[in-house]
Amino acid sequence: MKLYFTLLCCLLTSWLAGQGCNLQIDLPSELVLCEPGRTTLTANLSGGVPDELSWSPLTGLLSPNSATTAADITTDISYTVEARLVLDHELITNGDFELGDSGFSSDYDYGTGGGAGLLSSEGQYAIATNARDTHRQFARCRDRSGSGNIMVVNASGDPSNVWCQTVTIQPNTSYQFSAWVTSVVSENPAQLQFAVNGNLLGSPYNATPNTCSWQNFTAEWYSDTASIAEICISNTNFTPVGNDFALDDISLREICIVSASIDVRVARLVADFSIPNEICSSAPTLILNDLLPATSTPDGTWLVDGIPFNEIVPAALAVGSHTIT
Template sequence: MRAVSSSGSNLIVNSDFTQGNAGFTSRYRFEPTTISSQGTYSVTNNPARLNASAFAPCGDHTSGTGNMLMVDGSPQAREEVWCQTVRVEANKNYAFSTWLSSVNPSNPAALQFSINGVQLGEVFNATRTLCEWRQFYETWQSQTATQANICIINQNINRAGNDFALDDFAFFELADIVYDTVTVVVIGQKVTVIDTAICDGSFIAFQNMRIPPNSNPRFTLTSSEGCDSLVIWNVGLLDTIFESLRVDTLCPGEVLPFFDLLLTQDTTVCRTFSVSNSCDSTFCVTAVFFD
């Protein structure tokens, strides 16, 4: 992860075209009032005023009422649409940005940006949506350079359509890039296994479900934090419930009754009782008499 902030002022002259056709160069032909042929440009606050039958009445990017650079794409390859040279410091980081919009939906522009003859970023395409402003943004390292010649070339040389507007150019020095390391720990799925047993004919209620004996359903539980838990419930079948009792405080001659028996000496006896549709119950007692 890195954190970057700008420092200083915008180095682009006439970045929002409030000064009209000034501060930049172009190999396109400037037309101040009307655009009717390819390879021309103008500065306007409404492209439709230059050619109402070809261009949409778009507002500029800055305020919606200010100026923008209006361009009718050239059929000639590698003709510079806009160029400006600015002074920079060696071994500094800079960021370049501008905004692009289509004023005709046919064959949107495909702009290639460069600094000192080296391509900057990928070719940037306008959309077919009229008056939709899209931002181009890239960073650049000056290395030993003390000036940056920033240029734009339209890679689309189709005569039909290919009409676009540019606005709000920016070229800033960036503050030192601060890198930080973030460790991401992915928590695996927690698995919980529950072993239990119940009588025939009964069930365990869980998650609005009835779990019968001799089953092992699986449930995935998702917490509000996005971590899943897998619950595996192994439910066995009980045949007999066993209960035992030890009585070791009997005196000689004392009688301990146990169901149908009367216990008079040391012994262990059991009785089993069956219940329909449930578990058998076995009860055992151990009798211990004092000597």
């Protein structure tokens, strides 16, 4: 026999609203299946294209990192889909050093010059388009585009901060910190440590000995109750020989995180009913739900000759055969 039932279609959408965070997920809060088997889950996204998307738990999912995934359902289960988007708004000022020696602080001195060039002395830095312009033994390293400024550093043998900047942030918000690093001499590469408000951000980053080979450091940071973030980069390689590097494109951007959940239920449908083979046109109105036993699954929909009805009025029907489902 046929049974038609209605799925609950209340939309559950949740998001962490931040500056410019328009990403949203629409997902039915509940899906009812007649029996165990394969179904399709679809998270409808709006307000942006996420950098990452994931469903959890992974149980039964065929494509857990796609907005639409098939799911093999054996029993009742709840799924949550999370989307993450790094926003375009940049919080770091002059992170690409195109404004020169401004917008940041340093325990190092700006290059004072000497026999090898502007960065002849350890514990100094300079802003330049080519690292060789600051020291005659440095490689000819340029920024990743080939034409912009970089911060070139002749490291010292102490834990002083090479670069620091303080920015205003939102409490209880996730952020992505990123910086690009390259060695400008191959000997004894730098070991950089990143920190926010004095707390270390990730593990120390070991620069490679390959000169002019830009490598990216990226880490996520959660602001908790903080509204100010002091970001600092220090060098924890305390051997001054070699140990020279360049920085570029230092960045801090908010991560927009949204999520939604769906409960998938497997219904054991009971819909047996009995009806007289013949009904006289003069018979009283017949309430269709009265035909179901008490053990029947609720919330079904009746069709009389393909048209939704909750009752039969015999006098309103033409004489002949009619189908009830």
